[in-house]
Amino acid sequence: MQYYENIVKKRNSCRGFSTKKVPDEVIADVRAYYDNDESVLVEGIRTELKFYGSDIHELLKQHVGYNGICIKAPGYFVLYSDKAGHFLENAGYIAQGITLKMTEHGLALCWMTINDAAAVKKALGEDNGMEVACVVAFGYRDPKNDEKKAPKLTIDELCLGKDYRTDIDVSHFDHELEDSLRAAAHSQSFLNLQPYRLLVDNNNVCLVGLPSEMTNEYDTYLNYGIVMFNFYAVMWSLRPSAPRWSFDPPETDLRLPEDVKYVAKIRF
Ligand SMILES: Cc1cc2nc3c(=O)[nH]c(=O)nc-3n(C[C@H](O)[C@H](O)[C@H](O)COP(=O)(O)O)c2cc1C
Structure with a gap:
């Protein structure tokens, strides 16, 4: 926390x-x-x-x-x-x-x-x-700089359930998962577009990328690295040993639309 x-x-x-x-x-x-x-x-x-x-x-x-x-x-x-x-x-x-x-x-x-x-x-x-x-x-931030916080996706907006067509079920969430998801939702991204979603199924989280015409190839992948770090860092701060993200294929059918791409998964 x-x-x-x-x-x-x-x-x-x-x-x-x-x-x-x-x-x-x-x-x-x-x-x-x-x-x-x-x-x-x-x-x-x-x-x-x-x-x-x-x-x-x-x-x-x-x-x-x-x-x-x-x-x-x-x-x-x-x-x-x-x-x-x-x-x-x-x-x-x-x-x-x-x-x-x-x-x-x-x-x-x-x-x-x-x-x-x-x-x-x-x-x-x-x-x-x-x-x-x-x-x-x-x-150091200029004290006269009153830049506002950028609005972020809520957990409900960022997360889906076991596949892309299933809504998130928060009933089994513990506070470690919830804080890690909040950290992911707070990630910075090119133009604050946050063009990705997390599919959360019991102890599995999969990161998927949404199409974003404005985001170039570099920023697309940097965005993914940032959101994965935020999730991991908070999980790590709450648990003695945090799991690692893997680029191995998902174990189940995520029922992704054609233009949504699987990125990585983490099991905890
Ligand atoms: C990969 C990447 C590239 C970015 N490029 C720029 C940039 O060129 N100029 C800029 O002002 N902000 C840039 N940003 C900052 C984002 O606009 C900012 O993170 C986003 O609006 C969310 O605001 P926040 O960082 O305050 O949460 C970039 C952010 C990321 C992650």
């Missing part, structure tokens, strides 16, 4: 930062989290986390941000990844862990849409053989 209430629920995107510098100790603590404690979705995919200062805004502004706007911030983190199966979901999952770790430190953040990953990498002069998978602006 604490992790959901204090971290996941409190987070909302920031598009107006103060110029206050983020202390080196905070960056060091976030790096230590990434190096030692970070949970991954797919084992064996090499990633690299890099922090940059406000000076890269000029380099990034042509290539990241929707509506042609790259948010100005005192810092940015970029997560690089090897290209492998599910690397974007994995990167979204890892970067969401970093986002929430930074939220714990009182920082505000905003994910940035990558319009041209190769151009971002070239502009940053990186030659590590990996893809630019996530770009996130961070810093």
